[in-house]
Amino acid sequence: xxxxxxxxxxxxxxxxxxxxxxxxxxxxxxxxxxxxxxxxxxxxxxxxxxxxxxxxxxxxxxxxxxxxxxxxxxxxxxxxxxxxxxxxxxxxxxxxxxxxxxxxxxxxxxxxxxxxxxxxxxxxxxxxxxxxxxxxxxxxxxxxxxxxxxxxxxxxxxxxxxxxxxxxxxxxxxxxxxxxxxxxxxxxxxxxxxxxxxxxxxxxxxxxxxxxxxxxxxxxxxxxxxxxxxxxx
Amino acid sequence: xxxxxxxxxxxxxxxxxxxxxxxxxxxxxxxxxxxxxxxxxxxxxxxxxxxxxxxxxxxxxxxxxxxxxxxxxxxxxxxxxxxxxxxxxxxxxxxxxxxxxxxxxxxxxxxxxxxxxxxxxxxxxxxxxxxxxxxxxxxxxxxxxxxxxxxxxxxxxxxxxxxxxxxxxxxxxxxxxxxxxxxxxxxxxxxxxxxxxxxxxxxxxxxxxxxxxxxxxxxxxxxxxxxxxxxxx
DNA sequence: AACCCATTACATACGACTTATTCAAGTGGC
DNA sequence: GCCACTTGAATAAGTCGTATGTAATGGGTT
Numbered sequence: 001x002x003x004x005x006x007x008x009x010x011x012x013x014x015x016x017x018x019x020x021x022x023x024x025x026x027x028x029x030x031x032x033x034x035x036x037x038x039x040x041x042x043x044x045x046x047x048x049x050x051x052x053x054x055x056x057x058x059x060x061x062x063x064x065x066x067x068x069x070x071x072x073x074x075x076x077x078x079x080x081x082x083x084x085x086x087x088x089x090x091x092x093x094x095x096x097x098x099x100x101x102x103x104x105x106x107x108x109x110x111x112x113x114x115x116x117x118x119x120x121x122x123x124x125x126x127x128x129x130x131x132x133x134x135x136x137x138x139x140x141x142x143x144x145x146x147x148x149x150x151x152x153x154x155x156x157x158x159x160x161x162x163x164x165x166x167x168x169x170x171x172x173x174x175x176x177x178x179x180x181x182x183x184x185x186x187x188x189x190x191x192x193x194x195x196x197x198x199x200x201x202x203x204x205x206x207x208x209x210x211x212x213x214x215x216x217x218x219x220x221x222x223x224x225x226x227x228x229x230x231x232x233x
Numbered sequence: 234x235x236x237x238x239x240x241x242x243x244x245x246x247x248x249x250x251x252x253x254x255x256x257x258x259x260x261x262x263x264x265x266x267x268x269x270x271x272x273x274x275x276x277x278x279x280x281x282x283x284x285x286x287x288x289x290x291x292x293x294x295x296x297x298x299x300x301x302x303x304x305x306x307x308x309x310x311x312x313x314x315x316x317x318x319x320x321x322x323x324x325x326x327x328x329x330x331x332x333x334x335x336x337x338x339x340x341x342x343x344x345x346x347x348x349x350x351x352x353x354x355x356x357x358x359x360x361x362x363x364x365x366x367x368x369x370x371x372x373x374x375x376x377x378x379x380x381x382x383x384x385x386x387x388x389x390x391x392x393x394x395x396x397x398x399x400x401x402x403x404x405x406x407x408x409x410x411x412x413x414x415x416x417x418x419x420x421x422x423x424x425x426x427x428x429x430x431x432x433x434x435x436x437x438x439x440x441x442x443x444x445x446x447x448x449x450x451x452x453x454x455x456x457x458x459x460x461x462x463x464x465x466x
Numbered sequence: 467a468a469c470c471c472a473t474t475a476c477a478t479a480c481g482a483c484t485t486a487t488t489c490a491a492g493t494g495g496c
Numbered sequence: 497g498c499c500a501c502t503t504g505a506a507t508a509a510g511t512c513g514t515a516t517g518t519a520a521t522g523g524g525t526t
Contacts, residue, residue: 008511009285033476043512045278048477052242052282053289056315064476065520078401079312082289103398106343107336114335165336168311241478266509276479281510297509298487470525477518484511493502 012040013050020059020070021083022090030067057083081171088179094232100176101228105221107169112201112217115160116210123160124206127153131202138195146190147181153198186231194223245273246283253292253303254316255323263300290316314404321412327465333409334461338454340402345434345450348393349443356393357439360386364435371428379423380414386431427456
């Protein structure tokens with residue numbers, strides 16, 4: 001249970017973050033720093049640093065004479081990749097995956113349209129390569145390999161959009177894809193239709209066809225949402 | 234210059250965050266905790282807590298025997314409202330505003346469509362009230378009042394979408410609107426066309442017309458982008 | 467009901483010790 | 497003489513324990 005951990009801080013932070021994100025320690029719950037110090041067998045210094053980080057993520061609020069109180073979900077910094085990872089590991093993964101996928105369905109089509117206009121030759125080449133990789137790993141239970149190519153594919157599109165905010169969603173998308181692969185929210189082999197769409201999207205971007213790129217990405221997103229409806233309760 | 238600050242931690246964090254976001258302390262720059270402690274005249278304990286928070290925002294990386302190194306821009310958690318505020322206060326505000334507005338143009342139309350389907354009666358009423366408030370403050374240099382209604386309006390739409398990720402972008406949108414109002418990236422009176430669009434959007438949401446809501450929001454976004462092109466270098 | 471004070475738990479500080487990392491000197495082999 | 501590998505000293509962050517400051521709370525007093 002106790003991760004070897006590349007640092008006490010990391011271990012305590014991860015454990016607490018997971019607990020809070022999972023819903024143990026419900027909102028309003030108060031944690032005491034010295035209790036935490038005892039529980040993890042670390043100094044209060046370490047605990048305080050952890051609390052400060054959790055506070056910066058708006059997961060908790062620390063007030064004098066009252067303790068460290070867990071904040072309500074609506075106030076969390078849900079775009080923090082770390083928070084996303086914690087939540088995806090917890091019990092409301094289905095709803096979380098749905099929220100994130102809806103976000104993707106809004107952002108990625110626009111990003112793909114921009115990518116079709118702005119992508120460099122290198123990016124187009126990398127995109128095609130990823131698409132081919134997806135085809136190659138789309139059969140025979142090679143989910144890990146498929147995930148790697150899929151993640152890279154979407155990351156390239158987001159980067160190629162030229163918009164920094166889109167580019168930084170690469171991590172979020174990566175977490176979503178990894179989450180659904182590693183938590184059985186996926187068939188044994190990926191949907192063939194999705195693979196085809198990715199190949200065509202790579203083409204559309206290469207040819208600079210923004211409208212087609214946007215349309216195809218929307219289709220990918222709709223597919224992903226539908227898959228969630230089928231596989232997640 | 235030295236803010237009284239409701240805490241040493243807050244003061245140091247804000248100062249360092251601003252410096253890094255502004256581009257002084259360029260990527261690769263190394264900071265030493267001892268030096269920082271001296272410079273701010275605080276203990277190393279405080280500095281370490283600040284560093285841990287900056288680290289959680291991926292602004293810096295702390296390694297033994299090396300120091301605290303500033304990470305390249307592409308790795309920052311640019312969705313952290315705090316980071317956004319720091320960056321908007323800095324020198325590349327124009328580009329930042331543009332990135333964020335493009336993000337809005339992707340997200341808000343979809344959110345508005347969902348809001349048209351999901352908004353409660355209360356939300357519809359609040360929306361209409363905000364729209365009326367915007368009309369009332371759209372003339373005679375009442376930018377502050379207009380900003381307040383505008384911010385509330387978009388926040389309601391994002392909340393009414395029912396999607397948590399959208400809802401949490403309310404803060405981001407608020408920062409953008411505040412940023413452009415407070416930094417002269419706006420005419421003396423808001424664009425009348427924009428005001429009308431907001432009124433019609435409130436109507437569309439109330440009537441549950443998702444497509445119209447989406448279309449109108451897109452128009453609002455296009456207008457905002459165009460305004461940026463005119464007013465920001 | 468309004469005020470005051472003791473308690474409590476975080477906030478800040480300091481100093482000693484530990485550990486990982488780096489850089490360079492030293493060693494040996496070829 | 498040159499390269500590769502080992503060793504060790506220096507360095508700066510990591511961890512800890514403790515002491516003191518400080519604000520918020522809750523109860524008791526008037």
